[in-house]
Amino acid sequence: MKVHETAFIVSTYRSLHETISKDPYARLWNNDKTNSLLPEIFQQISSKEAILHAIRNRFFLEELTAFFKHHPTGTLINFGAGFSMYQFILPAHIHTIEIDKQPIIEYKKSQIGQWIKDGTLPPRVIDYHAVDFATNTTKEIVAKIAPYIQHTPTFVLLEGVLFFLDTTTTNKLFEVFSLLQKPGDQIGSVSYQPEVASTEVYNRLLHYFDRNNQTNELFAHQTIPSSFYHSINGYTVEKEIDEFTLAATYAPEENILIKEAILNESLYILKRR
Numbered sequence: 001m002k003v004h005e006t007a008f009i010v011s012t013y014r015s016l017h018e019t020i021s022k023d024p025y026a027r028l029w030n031n032d033k034t035n036s037l038l039p040e041i042f043q044q045i046s047s048k049e050a051i052l053h054a055i056r057n058r059f060f061l062e063e064l065t066a067f068f069k070h071h072p073t074g075t076l077i078n079f080g081a082g083f084s085m086y087q088f089i090l091p092a093h094i095h096t097i098e099i100d101k102q103p104i105i106e107y108k109k110s111q112i113g114q115w116i117k118d119g120t121l122p123p124r125v126i127d128y129h130a131v132d133f134a135t136n137t138t139k140e141i142v143a144k145i146a147p148y149i150q151h152t153p154t155f156v157l158l159e160g161v162l163f164f165l166d167t168t169t170t171n172k173l174f175e176v177f178s179l180l181q182k183p184g185d186q187i188g189s190v191s192y193q194p195e196v197a198s199t200e201v202y203n204r205l206l207h208y209f210d211r212n213n214q215t216n217e218l219f220a221h222q223t224i225p226s227s228f229y230h231s232i233n234g235y236t237v238e239k240e241i242d243e244f245t246l247a248a249t250y251a252p253e254e255n256i257l258i259k260e261a262i263l264n265e266s267l268y269i270l271k272r273r
């Protein structure tokens with residue numbers, strides 16, 4: 001499995017629980033290859049993976065909706081955007097900058113262009129940029145993205161990405177954000193807390209990746225303590241919540257009662273000072 005294939009998987013998760021994710025467009029990316037992987041994932045890792053990703057999407061959709069209601073002229077900058085479709089659910093005038101590895105960006109740009117043309121999707125203003133967070137420098141990333149931020153404030157989204165990065169790349173990205181953003185701008189981020197690493201379900205996830213890693217790409221398997229977010233220069237943590245807690249609000253019927261039995265990610269909203 002290649003890292004970018006995980007983008008198809010999480011998109012399919014969202015499509016399986018549309019009433020929770022509130023993403024009616026995720027299903028556009030569904031495909032047989034990804035569908036064939038899911039039974040094994042649910043059986044070997046956790047049956048709650050799809051619902052948790054739908055909950056994660058819902059949380060960020062609500063945060064983005066509230067942010068752009070207050071700031072109708074803003075820009076969404078989605079780092080490691082994968083196949084996320086917030087831009088089509090948010091109001092039409094919101095400008096979106098999508099950033100990911102080249103194969104994802106090329107495929108997404110061409111598919112979205114076609115779907116807007118044939119009326120499957122509503123028209124939107126979207127810029128696409130191929131960036132590798134690991135190999136591109138801070139300066140290169142900032143130089144590439146900054147000219148496209150013509151509408152402020154910005155909301156930077158970093159969803160489902162940090163697990164795959166190492167500490168150096170993570171620090172680089174938060175430096176990039178601080179250079180791109182102005183006071184009042186926000187970041188939405190997701191990561192596993194180090195405590196999750198000792199759970200059986202997390203170890204089943206790592207084994208799954210190890211067994212299915214048919215490439216030379218190294219999976220970094222990163223966990224991040226919440227103290228990291230509290231110590232980022234120039235930012236204040238505005239919100240901090242985990243999927244276990246959100247499940248009680250968004251999916252009480254799922255009866256998710258044991259935190260340690262699920263792949264429980266922590267979600268953060270940060271504000272630039």
Ligand SMILES: C[S@@+](CC[C@H](N)C(=O)[O-])C[C@H]1O[C@@H](n2cnc3c(N)ncnc32)[C@H](O)[C@@H]1O
Nearest residue numbers: 004006007080081082100101132133134159160
């Ligand atoms: C699990 S997907 C999440 C996609 C999307 N944010 C979502 O939540 O649906 C992880 C994404 O991070 C991207 N990614 C991982 N490592 C990256 C890197 N070094 N540079 C750029 N993108 C990267 C992958 O290509 C993929 O699209």
